[in-house]
Amino acid sequence: MRAVLGLLAALCCAAPLLPFTASPALAQMDAGWEPKQEAELQALDKVTARITILKARLNQPITFGTLRVTVKACNARPPEEVPDAAAWLQVDETREGSGGRPVFQGWMFANAPGIAMLEHPVYDLRVLQCR
Template sequence: MKALAVIATLMAGPAAAQGFADAQGGVIRWLDKLTGETGDLELQRGQSATNGRLTIQLDACRYPEDNPAAEAEAHLTILDSDRSAPVFTGWMLASSPALSAMEHPRYDVWVLRCVVPGYTPPEVDPDADIPATEEGTGE
């Protein structure tokens, strides 16, 4: 038991050393797996939005102070109008959405980034060519 505590402390060391800042908002993406509809929501802390049966509330969003593009962590509360209890309450990580995913038969929700004053995320061109591999297949 003592060894487990030491290992946990060592693993938390680098993460604890990195400073995180609280953001005023975050960008969340949702997917309706039944219809294929998808959308992005920019929410302020404490704000919620409804899409289909889901109401998604952003409770908090934080990011590494020295690199806002590196990682976003958002605390979400997600309600389904067909259920009495929340379908998800907890932290989601932008770089590892499967680590703390919402289990829902119809919807997926994940965090894209925090809204950071003075930071503009790089533009992504959806029509850009995928670089070819050695085989030239682009996969």
């Protein structure tokens, strides 16, 4: 019983995880982030090992291979703080038969790419910066 209560207490205190699943509007309310209009993303084709730098404006879908990437929000830390960028991405699979199904939706952070990752067998995507 004590172990179960300890686990519940730990889960209740996991508030830092909230921004990763929160809506794009929530992060724009945080005074520690500055909203930007363009995201710079690094895309990797795992089959060819080719890296491509993508520039995506807010709400303007771009394609990489069979992925359609839409940046809904892109925020950066102010210049006087440690540099970081966070982008709210919606990534859809567009190959035939997929029906445009979503494969990722949420926040990605430049300084912590392992927190929220695109799990795709062929492609990898990472946020580099917001401008």
